[in-house]
Amino acid sequence: MSEAVDLLIRARWIVPVEPDGVVLEHHAIAVRAGRIAAVLPQAQADARFCAAATVDLPSHLLMPGMVNLHVHAAMSLMRGIADDLPLMRWLQEAIWPAEARHVDAAFVRDGTRLAAAEMLRGGITTCNDMYFHPDAAAEAFAEMGMRAMVGIVMLEFPTPFASDADDYLRKGLAARDRWQGHPLIDFSIAPHAPYTVSDASFGRALAIADELGLPIHIHVHETAQEISDALAAHGLRPLARLARLGMLGENLIGVHAVHVDDSDLELLVRHDCSVAHCPTSNMKLASGIAPVPRLLAAGIRVGLGTDGAASNNRLDLIQEMRHAALLAKVGSLDATALPAHTALRMATLDGARALGLGDRIGSIESGKFADLCAVDLGAPACQPCFDPVSHLVYVAGRENVSHVWVNGETRVDKGIPLLHINDSELLRLASVWQTRFGN
Numbered sequence: 086m087s088e089a090v091d092l093l094i095r096a097r098w099i100v101p102v103e104p105d106g107v108v109l110e111h112h113a114i115a116v117r118a119g120r121i122a123a124v125l126p127q128a129q130a131d132a133r134f135c136a137a138a139t140v141d142l143p144s145h146l147l148m149p150g151m152v153n154l155h156v157h158a159a160m161s162l163m164r165g166i167a168d169d170l171p172l173m174r175w176l177q178e179a180i181w182p183a184e185a186r187h188v189d190a191a192f193v194r195d196g197t198r199l200a201a202a203e204m205l206r207g208g209i210t211t212c213n214d215m216y217f218h219p220d221a222a223a224e225a226f227a228e229m230g231m232r233a234m235v236g237i238v239m240l241e242f243p244t245p246f247a248s249d250a251d252d253y254l255r256k257g258l259a260a261r262d263r264w265q266g267h268p269l270i271d272f273s274i275a276p277h278a279p280y281t282v283s284d285a286s287f288g289r290a291l292a293i294a295d296e297l298g299l300p301i302h303i304h305v306h307e308t309a310q311e312i313s314d315a316l317a318a319h320g321l322r323p324l325a326r327l328a329r330l331g332m333l334g335e336n337l338i339g340v341h342a343v344h345v346d347d348s349d350l351e352l353l354v355r356h357d358c359s360v361a362h363c364p365t366s367n368m369k370l371a372s373g374i375a376p377v378p379r380l381l382a383a384g385i386r387v388g389l390g391t392d393g394a395a396s397n398n399r400l401d402l403i404q405e406m407r408h409a410a411l412l413a414k415v416g417s418l419d420a421t422a423l424p425a426h427t428a429l430r431m432a433t434l435d436g437a438r439a440l441g442l443g444d445r446i447g448s449i450e451s452g453k454f455a456d457l458c459a460v461d462l463g464a465p466a467c468q469p470c471f472d473p474v475s476h477l478v479y480v481a482g483r484e485n486v487s488h489v490w491v492n493g494e495t496r497v498d499k500g501i502p503l504l505h506i507n508d509s510e511l512l513r514l515a516s517v518w519q520t521r522f523g524n
Contacts, residue, residue, distance in 0.1 A: 092116040092493060093136035095127050096147035096459065098473045102434045103448035106426050108473060114147065116455040119492040124449055144463025145487060146473045148429065149448055150210025150232075150456035151402040152436030155302070155340045155361040155390025158214045158222060158233075159188070159196030161203065162518045163395040172308050172370045180395060184217075187521060188245060193218040195514045197225035202504055202511055203400045205231055205496045207483035208458035213338065213361070213390070213440055215275045215302055217246040220260035223270045228505050230491055232456065234440050236275030236302050237261065239290055241283055250286035254293065261297075268492065271442075273338075278304040279323040280311060287330050300336045300441055303327075306349065307341040308372050324349045333358055338439050340390065341366075342380070343373040350383055359386040359439035362431070364408040365399070366392035374416040377409065378423060388436030389428075403460075403486075406432050406478045425478040455493035460485050 094116070099109040101124060113130035115122040123130070160180075167179030193216060204212060214222055215236035226233035237257025239250050247253040261272040274294045276282040282290075294301050305323050306312065315323045325348065327333055333356035340361040342353070353360070362375055380387050389405045391397050406428040413423035437447025446456045460481055462470050467485070470476050489497035496503060 087135035088122075088133055090115045090117045090122055090134045090136050091138065092455070093130060093134055093139045094142065094147060094457070094459075095130070095139065096142040096145050097462075098146045099124065099449060100146060100148045100429065100474055101449035102149055102430055103450060105430060114449060114455070114457070116490075116493040119455055119494070121449060121451050121453050121455050123451055140488065142459050142461075142488070145459045145461050146477055147449075147457060147459045148477070149433040149446065150458045150489065150491065151208050151432045152388060152440070152447060153204060153209045153212040153391055153400065153402055154338065154388035154436040154439055155363055155392060156200065156204075156212045156214055156400060157216045157393030157395070158200035158212065158225075159193040159216045159218075160393035160395040161200040161400070162192060162196040162515065163393070164398050166395060166522065168369075168398070170370075172372060173310065175370060175396065183522070185244065187518075188217055190218045190221040192518065193221040194225045195518060197222045198229060198506055199511055199515060200394065200400055201226055201229035201231045202502060202506065203394075205229065205489055205491075205504065206486065206502055207401050207403065208460065208486040208489055209400070209402050210456040210458065210489065210491045210496075211437070211440075211442070211446060213273065213302060213436075215277075217244065219257050219272070220263060223260060223264045223267075227267060227270055230269070230494060230496055230504065232269045232446070232491060234271045234273050234300065234302075234442075235260070235264075236273050239274070239276040239286055240281050241286065242281070250282065251289070254289060258293070271440075273300040273302045273440075275302040278307075278311075279315060279326060284330060287327070287332055291330065291332055294336065300338055300439075301332065301334075302338050302340070304341060305339040306344045307367075309344055312344050322346075322349060324352050328352050328356065335359075336441065338388075341372065341375065343367055343375045345376055345380070350379065353380070353385050354383050359388065361390040361436075361439070362387050362409055363390045363392040364405055364412050366396045368408070368412070369398075370396055374412050376416070377413050378417050378419070381423070381427070386435050386439050387431055388439045389432045401483050402432050403477070403481060403483050410478055425472075425475045428478050429474055455490055457488075457490045458486060459488035461487040
C-alpha cells in the first residue's frame with residue numbers, strides 16, 4: 086500500500102545543508118502535515134507515496150527556506166530616506182527623528198507586511214525582527230504566513246511607543262503572552278545596543294530571558310566609534326561589559342560584530358555566542374568588514390542578516406550570501422575563505438541554530454517543518470551549470486526563486502506570491518506612508 090502524503094516535490098537538485106556539502110540529484114521530498122516525511126530518490130518516492138499534490142522542478146535547486154538573522158522589518162517604509170550617511174549620523178539626524186514623527190502600530194503593521202512579502206518572494210521563510218510595537222509586527226507576520234522571531238526591543242530613552250526600558254519590556258512581554266503557542270511566532274529579548282541600554286536594564290533583560298528561555302538579540306561592535314565611546318564611558322569594550330553583566334551565552338545573537346579583536350573573539354567562543362553578519366549594511370554604512378573567516382575558524386555560529394531596508398536597501402538573503410562570500414575573500418586576501426556551501430549554511434541552518442530553532446528548520450531532514458525554497462537555474466544566464474550551489478551564491482538572484490513553502494503551505498508558486506495581501510494593496514499601503522513622510 087502506498088503511503089499518503091500531502092505534497093511530493095521532485096527536484097533536479099536538493100541541497101539538504103545537513104549533512105554539509107551534500108547535493109542530491111533527482112531526489113524528492115515528501116511532505117505530510119507540514120513536516121518533511123522523507124527525502125529519497127524520485128523513483129523510490131513514486132513507488133512509496135501517493136501524494137495529494139506533486140510539484141516537478143526539473144531545472145531547480147531545492148533548499149531549506151532561508152533565515153534572515155537580523156532585520157528591522159517595518160523599516161521597509163523608510164527605504165531610501167537617508168542614504169549615504171555613516172551610522173550615527175544616519176540614526177541621529179534621520180532615522181530617530183523620522184521614527185518619533187511617524188512610527189505607530191499601523192506603521193509597524195504595514196511596514197512588516199511589505200517586508201514579509203519581499204522576504205518570502207526571495208526565499209526567506211524565517212526572520213529575526215527587532216522593532217517597536219511587537220504585537221503589530223507579530224500580527225503582520227502571522228497574516229503573511231511567515232515564521233518570525235519578534236524582538237521585545239529595549240531602549241533607555243522614550244519614544245511614542247514606550248517611556249523607558251521597563252515600559253518597553255512590559256509592553257513587549259504582554260505581546261508575547263498574547264501570541265504564545267502560535268505555530269509561526271516566537272519572541273526574543275532585544276536590548277538595542279550597549280550604547281542605548283544601561284547596566285540595570287541589561288540585568289532585567291537577562292533575568293527575563295533566562296526565566297522564559299528566550300534568545301537575546303543585540304547590536305554589538307558595529308563601528309569603531311562604538312568601541313572608543315564604550316572605553317571612555319565604561320573602561321571596557323562592549324562585549325567585555327556584557328560579559329561582566331552575565332549577558333553572554335549560547336542564547337545571545339550579537340549583530341554585526343565588525344570590530345572584533347582577540348579578546349572579543351575569546352569571549353564569543355567561551356560563551357558559545359552567535360553572530361548575525363550583515364555584509365551589505367556594513368558596506369553601505371561604511372562600518373567595516375567583519376572578520377567572518379576568523380569567527381568561523383574559531384567555531385562561532387555565524388548567520389546572515391539583511392538589516393533593515395533603510396540601511397541596505399534590499400531584504401535579499403541571496404545577495405547577502407554573495408556579499409558575505411566576496412567580502413570574506415577580499416578582506417582576508419584568501420579566495421578560499423568562505424566557500425559557497427558555507428555561505429548557504431550561514432543563510433539557513435546556522436541562522437536557525439542561532440535562534441534556537443535548529444531542531445525545527447534550517448535543513449532538509451525528516452521531521453523538520455517543510456520550510457523550503459526552490460531556485461530555478463534553467464535560464465540562459467544560469468547555463469551551463471556545473472555546480473548548483475556555486476550558481477546559487479555567485480550567479481542567481483532572488484528573481485530566480487520560483488517556489489516557497491512555509492510549514493508545507495505554498496507562499497510562492499512559479500514566481501507568483503500566494504499571500505493574503507496582493508501587490509495592489511501593498512502598493513497602496515506604501516503610497517500612503519510615502520505621502521505621510523512627504524508631508
